[in-house]
Amino acid sequence: MDEEGAMDTRILSTVDAVLAAIGREIGVSEWLLIEQSRVDAFAAVVGDFQWIHCDPARAAKESAFGGTIAHGALTLSLVSTLREDLRGTRIELNAKMGVLYGYNKVRFVSPVPVGSRIRLRQTLADAKLVKPGVFEMQFKETVEVEGKERPALIVEAINRKFLD
Template sequence: MVVINNYEEFESHLGKDMGLSQWHKIEQSQINLFADATLDHQWIHTQPERAEVESPFKKTIAHGYLTLSLIPYLWKQIVNIQNLKMEINYGIEKLRFAQAVTVDSEVRLKVSLASIANLRGVTKANISLTLEIKDEKKPAFTGEVVFLYHFI
């Protein structure tokens, strides 16, 4: 795990791979809870029997936004940022969904630091990321997330 205590330590990772998270299994129960939270109960996510017959994937798939919502959880497995007053999810850029994540698949996050800026004492970090799917050539998605860090 990469430990970052301040802007200078963060900046030293510019353009470098920062690591990989652990594998996370996407189970039907997680998909169903996400459907409940977002009110998105489309059958391709929540009806395994129907998906087996009608879906091109032959099983249910995770919501694209469910896979995105895993970013903070998986990111914190890779990087431990210390000495913070606050951190803010600021944006998502260049996002492309490349492949559906079927139920019971395992995913992990691969990240590098694409850019970093000191905005009057606030660190703006663009993190390039890929959500890999175990045993698949194509990732679930690629893109950049933007975080704002207020160091102490």
């Protein structure tokens, strides 16, 4: 840890180092504030203007959530942003590119109220060479809501690195 209590970053730069990290927590991101403007912008992009997301006055009166909430798909899409801010371990393989290959499982466990902060907790669940030059990693990713016991999202994400 450094002087401010932040976790030192550990770099995994070889396939063997990544394989040795299977089952370990990779890191935790900083908190990200979910603002109404972000929810509204997402609604405009995807065309989902449901009042529980975009009408704060109505949501405050009629919603069981007590106000507007982020779209589940917005929360899922923010995993990529949160992933860039992980503190702990970074996987930096010598690769031409990396891609999100897909998801095995996505669960929206609880809502993300507008005005709350979220962060990502990531664990390396599995890793393997799927064919020469293609290394696949499966991550268990949990989006936490500050001050809430239950997470907002649990996802099993699959990423592939195309090695040099």
